Structures are given as structure tokens and as C-alpha cells.
Amino acid sequence: MSQAAERLRLLSGHLDRHAAVLRAAPTSTQTVTHSYPHRFRYSLDNSLLTPEQRQFYEENGFLLIKNLVTEDDVNKFRKAFERICLKEVSVPGLVVMRDVAIAKSEFVPDQKAVSKIQDFQEDPELFRYCTLPQILKYVECFTGPNIMAMHTMLINKPPDAGKKTSRHPMHQDLHYFPFRPVDRIVCSWTAMEKVTRQNGCLVVLPGTHHGTLLVHDYPEWEGGVNKMYHGVRDYDPNHPRVHLEMEKGDTVFFHPLLIHGSGMNQTEGFRKAISCHYASGDCYYIDVKGTTQENIANEVKEIAERRFDAGDISFQDSWAFRGRLVQARDPEKQKLQRRTLTAPKGA
Numbered sequence: 530m531s532q533a534a535e536r537l538r539l540l541s542g543h544l545d546r547h548a549a550v551l552r553a554a555p556t557s558t559q560t561v562t563h564s565y566p567h568r569f570r571y572s573l574d575n576s577l578l579t580p581e582q583r584q585f586y587e588e589n590g591f592l593l594i595k596n597l598v599t600e601d602d603v604n605k606f607r608k609a610f611e612r613i614c615l616k617e618v619s620v621p622g623l624v625v626m627r628d629v630a631i632a633k634s635e636f637v638p639d640q641k642a643v644s645k646i647q648d649f650q651e652d653p654e655l656f657r658y659c660t661l662p663q664i665l666k667y668v669e670c671f672t673g674p675n676i677m678a679m680h681t682m683l684i685n686k687p688p689d690a691g692k693k694t695s696r697h698p699m700h701q702d703l704h705y706f707p708f709r710p711v712d713r714i715v716c717s718w719t720a721m722e723k724v725t726r727q728n729g730c731l732v733v734l735p736g737t738h739h740g741t742l743l744v745h746d747y748p749e750w751e752g753g754v755n756k757m758y759h760g761v762r763d764y765d766p767n768h769p770r771v772h773l774e775m776e777k778g779d780t781v782f783f784h785p786l787l788i789h790g791s792g793m794n795q796t797e798g799f800r801k802a803i804s805c806h807y808a809s810g811d812c813y814y815i816d817v818k819g820t821t822q823e824n825i826a827n828e829v830k831e832i833a834e835r836r837f838d839a840g841d842i843s844f845q846d847s848w849a850f851r852g853r854l855v856q857a858r859d860p861e862k863q864k865l866q867r868r869t870l871t872a873p874k875g876a
């Protein structure tokens with residue numbers, strides 16, 4: 530067995546112990562229909578949301594819940610992040626990103642230069658965020674009772690280095706996801722400190738989740754753009770924008786088609802937030818070939834193959850590695866089926 534094949538085998542064996550992943554796509558996704566009660570499309574019947582909250586999500590594509598994560602938990606997540614930055618712990622599969630402006634400068638003040646970590650599913654303390662009961666209660670209103678944590682991030686938006694690279698262009702998260710149905714996916718994003726327009730809070734275009742997935746590409750920004758920070762090519766610049774200013778522990782849940790971004794961090798501090806994208810365990814993978822997602826699929830594939838030194842990792846596989854089951858109505862009866870891994874070249 531080649532070295533690459535062996536790595537992939539170890540990796541998938543490792544993951545077998547952890548969780549099931551989304552089912553493979555039905556052969557024809559066209560034939561899959563999902564019917565929703567006429568009035569509600571984006572949320573499921575539940576006893577948690579008030580009628581006003583449910584209606585708000587249906588209309589706007591996001592819902593802000595104040596003070597959902599305790600100060601104590603947020604402090605623990607900050608500590609866990611700090612230990613990763615200080616290299617006191619090393620977490621398998623973790624991706625550490627530096628801001629493009631800082632990465633290219635000569636002076637890199639070590640731990641301070643980290644702008645984002647992704648894929649912390651193997652860090653027990655940080656991953657605890659994705660399993661917090663008070664978060665899952667809300668998530669269930671959108672995904673249903675079988676819940677996969679598909680993507681994890683801790684964003685440490687740096688003070689802008691003067692090139693506006695700390696901005697995150699307006700985008701729809703669905704651009705990155707080869708699974709559906711879209712309405713059974715939701716993001717939770719928790720402020721780890723007070724976030725304001727000044728330090729680059731989230732900016733959303735309410736109601737844009739009613740639209741379709743738009744073409745995304747790198748924005749033409751003079752100061753440079755961070756790797757994979759694609760933005761929506763054309764969105765209505767006159768669409769009303771809402772700046773989501775939040776207190777530490779406040780959490781916003783939002784739909785993967787909601788157009789959002791974040792502005793420059795014009796303060797001296799690093800603006801921190803922790804987030805997880807959840808999907809129903811009943812979701813399935815789709816092939817994005819020939820769709821607007823092909824550009825990001827190729828980038829992810831390239832990075833994944835480099836990272837694992839493996840020959841052929843599909844876009845879907847790169848997601849199957851990361852997904853973790855966090856809640857199931859009846860785990861024993863879960864039919865979640867591992868997606869078959871593509872055999873690496875030369876295996």
C-alpha cells in the first residue's frame with residue numbers, strides 16, 4: 530500500500546470510531562422532494578421558538594438569541610484557543626489560518642497572527658461548543674433531531690493591517706457545502722466578546738435566504754483577499770444591511786443562503802467568535818460538477834490532497850472526514866451510512 534493510501538486508511542479508520550456521516554446522494558437528486566407545511570419552510574414544528582421568533586427566521590433567515598452561552602464556557606473556549614496558538618497542544622486535522630496581510634509581512638508576532646482556526650472537531654474542549662444542549666435545542670428547530678456538526682471555526686479577526694484584508698466578503702455559506710437539502714442546514718455563531726461595527730461584527734442582508742445560491746468568486750480587492758474567501762459576485766448593493774452587534778455569549782443562528790460578511794476590524798483587539806455549521810443527519814451529498822460550486826470544490830480538493838498527501842480526495846470526502854454526529858433520536862437505529870471513500874491513486 531502506498532504511503533498516501535495508508536494515511537487515508539488510518540484517517541478513515543480513526544473516524545469510524547467517532548461518528549457516522551451523511552448518507553450518499555440518491556442517484557437522482559431531482560426526484561427527491563421535500564414537502565413542508567405551507568406556512569413554514571425554513572423551520573420545523575417545535576416547542577421552543579415563540580411564534581414571533583419562528584416567523585422572524587422564516588422571513589429574515591437569522592435569529593439572534595441573547596446570552597445563550599455562559600461567560601464561563603466562553604472563557605474556557607478562549608483558553609483552549611490560546612493553548613492551540615501557543616502550540617501547547619496539537620489537534621489532529623486542525624487548520625490554522627493567518628491573515629493574508631500578516632502572513633506576507635516580515636514581522637509575525639506568533640500567536641497573535643492566527644486569524645482563524647477551522648476543523649477543531651478533535652479538540653474536546655472546543656468541540657464541546659458544538660454539543661452544548663442549549664445550542665442543540667435551537668439547532669433542532671431547523672435540522673430536526675438527527676444532527677451532524679459539519680464544520681467548526683473559531684474566528685480571531687485581527688486588527689486590520691491597513692489593507693482591509695480583515696474583511697470577510699459578502700457570501701452564502703452554502704457555496705462551500707456539497708450537501709442538501711439546504712433548509713436543513715444551519716450555522717450557530719457565538720460572540721466571544723462584545724462585537725460591534727467597530728471591530729467587524731457580522732453584517733447580514735435579511736431575507737436573502739429566499740433566493741438561490743449565487744455565483745461566488747474572489748472579490749477584486751486591491752489589498753489582497755484571504756484564501757477561499759469567495760464573495761457573491763453580484764448582490765444588490767441597495768439591499769438593507771443589518772449589523773449584528775452582540776454581547777459575549779449572544780448567539781445567532783442563520784440559514785446557509787443568507788448573504789453575510791463582516792467588516793474591517795478597526796480596533797487594536799482580536800475580535801473572537803466561535804461557530805459550527807450543522808446539518809440534518811438525513812441530508813445527502815450532491816455532485817457539484819457543472820454548478821457554480823465547482824470553483825470552490827477544486828480549491829478544497831487541492832488543499833485536502835496537499836494536506837493529506839493523498840492522490841484523490843473528493844469534495845464530498847473532505848466533508849465526510851469532518852462531520853460528527855452530535856445528536857440522534859435513536860442512535861442504534863441511525864441509518865447514517867458512511868460515504869465510500871474514493872481510493873487514492875496508486876492504492
Ligand SMILES: CCCCCCCCCCCCCC(=O)SCCNC(=O)CCNC(=O)[C@H](O)C(C)(C)COP(=O)(O)OP(=O)(O)OC[C@H]1O[C@@H](n2cnc3c(N)ncnc32)[C@H](O)[C@@H]1OP(=O)(O)O
Nearest residue numbers: 626627628629632633702705755756757758829832833847
Ligand atoms: C480539508 C481542506 C480544508 C477545506 C476548507 C473548507 C472551507 C469550508 C468553509 C465553510 C464556510 C466558511 C467560509 C470560510 O471561512 S472560507 C475560508 C476558509 N479558508 C481556508 O480553509 C484556508 C485554509 N488555509 C490554508 O489552506 C493555508 O493556510 C493556506 C493555503 C492559505 C496557506 O498555506 P500555509 O499556511 O502552508 O502557508 P505558507 O506559509 O506555506 O504560504 C503559502 C502561500 O500562501 C500565502 N498565504 C498564507 N496565508 C494566506 C491566506 N490566508 N490567504 C491567502 N494566501 C495566504 C503565503 O503568503 C504564501 O504565498 P506566496 O508567498 O507563495 O505568494
Ligand SMILES: Nc1ncnc2c1ncn2[C@@H]1O[C@H](COP(=O)(O)OP(=O)(O)OP(=O)(O)O)[C@@H](O)[C@H]1O
Nearest residue numbers: 696697698699726732748760772789790791792793
Ligand atoms: N468594496 C466592497 N465590495 C464587496 N464587499 C464589501 C466591500 N466593502 C465592504 N464589503 C463588505 O461589506 C460588509 C461590511 O464591511 P465594512 O467594513 O465596509 O463595514 P461597513 O458596514 O461599511 O461599516 P463602515 O461604514 O464602518 O465601514 C463586509 O462583509 C465587507 O466585507
Ligand SMILES: O=C(O)CCC(=O)C(=O)O
Nearest residue numbers: 684697702789790791802
Ligand atoms: O467574520 C466572521 O466571523 C464571519 C465569517 C464567516 O462568515 C465565515 O467564515 O463563513
Ligand SMILES: [Fe+2]
Nearest residue numbers: 700701702789
Ligand atoms: Fe459565512
Ligand SMILES: [Mg+2]
Nearest residue numbers: 696791792793
Ligand atoms: Mg464600509
